[in-house]
Amino acid sequence: MGDLEIRPAAAEDIPEIVAMLADDPLGAQRESPEDLTPYLAAHTRLMADTNQHLVVAAREGRVVGTLQLSIIPGLSRKGSTRSIIEAVRIHADERGSGLGTQLIEWAIDESRRQSCQLVQLTSDATRTDAHRFYERLGFVGSHMGFKLQL
């Protein structure tokens, strides 16, 4: 396969990112790829926040993966800064290619570069394959993740 580039997501990448968010058993029910307006507004907001890193993985110019890394300073654990990984998606054509590992390793390296002491993420309890994937990368599933819809 061709060379892979991981780079900040541009507004032009939004259609391909949203298509990946929607091409997923959970995402299919909660995304609206037919109306990109709210995604473009969110992208503008993400670009304005220096602690948000929305990236795409591109192979031969084609967007094949995405991930959001958020940097969060805090007091606990002796003033640790932590990072949070959200919205990891791999294009259907690339699943099993090792791209997921490359994206998560990028996020871990970037977290180190930004002096984070902890990387965290949550994964829906139904995504058991994803849980094994994160455990193989060294993550420990030590927590329960709670959500409240507003």
Add this chain to the structure above:
Amino acid sequence: MGDLEIRPAAAEDIPEIVAMLADDPLGAQRESPEDLTPYLAAHTRLMADTNQHLVVAAREGRVVGTLQLSIIPGLSRKGSTRSIIEAVRIHADERGSGLGTQLIEWAIDESRRQSCQLVQLTSDATRTDAHRFYERLGFVGSHMGFKLQL
């Protein structure tokens, strides 16, 4: 009990916040209340980030609780902004007083005010009392929370 005020944490509050972080079965092993230097540096960093809201609950001028709320824009769920609650601590004297509920309700109200569509948090799998507490407040424990120490 006297009136409760929930307000942004000032540098002067750091000793009392760190004492609460350390007065906890998990926190006792990972905090250093005898050296506040890293906490004061983290507080400066938190104050500089408009998406971080570190608050204390004060009763009659005394700090009795703390919580950090982080606002995170994102693309998924139609460009939803989510908030993350971290580092919730209640002073030992105030446990069972309803203060935890008041702090979480403050965080939910503030998240609504900031147009978040989702509030999330993780809780160590060993904190089963906390899990029941969050479920009573309407949170759904739908996710596994993974952490990687760097």
